Amino acid sequence: MEKEWRRSMPLLSMNIVMQLTGLTARQIRYYEEHELVQPARTEGKQRMFSLDDIDILLEIKDMLATGVNIAGVKQIFEMKNSPAAKNDTKQVITDAQLRAIVKEEMQLAQRHQRASLRQGDLSRFFR
Template sequence: MVMDDRDRPLYMISVAAELAGVHPQTLRSYEQKGLVTPKRTSGNTRMYSQADIERLELINELTGEGINLAGVIRILDLQGRVAERDEELDSLHKKVRRLADRVHELETRESVTSLVVAQTNSLRRLP
């Protein structure tokens, strides 16, 4: 799996907290609850990606609307499941297109073969 630029760890906790508009302790709490999972350096420093910042902004938006953290966890879980289903659906659509192309190719071959057989048979009937 190739790392998307959005997933590249860029920000230490203090910068991530400032970008997300929360206190660093809030980020630690969110990590403990499984709301965000920053990467770690070899020295165990938390490093947040742009995707993490966007997720934190969504968490802030949801909690700002009065949704508690249990509700936020549920929403994020459902959002992840929807994204997985979208990927599966895209994959299935690609497979269907490939199969449709293959069917078309086989039908074309069959038509050409039928024409060649018919032409060969008609040539055999000539005196």
């Protein structure tokens, strides 16, 4: 908890962020306009960035370098920050559970005299 608090503490000025990220002030302000990053402000209205903000800016820079446009970046961040994504915990199943699921699907397909969708995929392993 304390580590998260420290990472979100706004300590870095625009000048330092520019040096750390290799972005220009205009680029950083542009990402702020598009609400991709929300730096804190001092009483004098100076932007102050946290380590989390730096991570976001570097992530944006990497996405843009791979060919994702700004609309795509916004969509990725929206999906990442959605409540469904935060509550989505992956369920791990064992090999035995997986085999039982596949076996049940194949038996059900045989009862209905149809080929299972997975049967075609798995046929290459059982010759």
